[in-house]
Amino acid sequence: EIVMTQSPATLSVSPGERGTLSCRASQSVSSNLAWYQQKPGQAPRLLIYGASTRATGIPARFSGSGSGTEFTLTISSLKSEDFAVYYCQQYDNWWTFGQGTKVEIK
Amino acid sequence: EVQLVESGGVVVQPGGSLRLSCAASGFTFDDHAMYWVRQAPGKGLEWVSLISWDGGSTDYVDSVKGRFTISRDNSKNSLYLQMNSLRAEDTAFYYCAKAGSSGYYDYWGQGTLVTVSS
Numbered sequence: 001e002i003v004m005t006q007s008p009a010t011l012s013v014s015p016g017e018r019g020t021l022s023c024r025a026s027q028s029v030s031s032n033l034a035w036y037q038q039k040p041g042q043a044p045r046l047l048i049y050g051a052s053t054r055a056t057g058i059p060a061r062f063s064g065s066g067s068g069t070e071f072t073l074t075i076s077s078l079k080s081e082d083f084a085v086y087y088c089q090q091y092d093n094w095w096t097f098g099q100g101t102k103v104e105i106k
Numbered sequence: 107e108v109q110l111v112e113s114g115g116v117v118v119q120p121g122g123s124l125r126l127s128c129a130a131s132g133f134t135f136d137d138h139a140m141y142w143v144r145q146a147p148g149k150g151l152e153w154v155s156l157i158s159w160d161g162g163s164t165d166y167v168d169s170v171k172g173r174f175t176i177s178r179d180n181s182k183n184s185l186y187l188q189m190n191s192l193r194a195e196d197t198a199f200y201y202c203a204k205a206g207s208s209g210y211y212d213y214w215g216q217g218t219l220v221t222v223s224s
Contacts, residue, residue, distance in 0.1 A: 032209060049212075087151055092209075095153040097150055
């Protein structure tokens with residue numbers, strides 16, 4: 001099983017600042033990496049797939065990068081609606097998720 | 107607009123059975139594989155099961171193999187998860203999700219809560 005490890009567990013950021021979230025795979029997943037956002041009481045929402053392609057309707061302030069085993073989700077200027085939990089997921093070999101990064105207001 | 111609406115979550119005793127349903131609309135259902143994903147309260151996400159567009163191929167996470175069965179009825183735009191021999195560790199929100207073009211999940215339902223408790 002491919003293990004996905006996200007860091008940090010919690011990211012404290014002020015509105016308007018940049019947020020950088022990391023995801024590491026235990027073995028190469030090529031670019032088969034997605035990012036999801038989940039707000040309390042809601043289902044996850046797809047943000048990024050193919051490591052760097054924004055899903056339909058996702059604002060340009062969200063960007064993804066990386067390949068192989070190291071990936072990054074960047075939120076260029078955090079808005080109030082961006083405070084949530086973010087999960088990475090590999091879909092190269094079955095499907096596994098990271099444990100999540102909570103982005104909270106500083 | 108793509109919509110996925112799960113139903114069937116209840117409180118059930120250990121060893122009991124339950125069938126979850128997911129009603130799909132807003133897309134051509136039989137063009138897409140579908141998934142079930144679960145999330146224990148306050149915890150992370152776990153893929154549970156996959157079914158191909160025609161139902162001909164299925165797979166499961168090891169912890170539910172032999173106990174859960176995924177199926178679909180393309181004539182009713184519906185996805186199902188039959189859950190038998192339920193255990194306390196199966197307690198979770200269960201989400202159905204639509205397959206994107208290459209293995210990610212592009213749309214999710216709102217989830218239904220299954221609680222296994224005596």
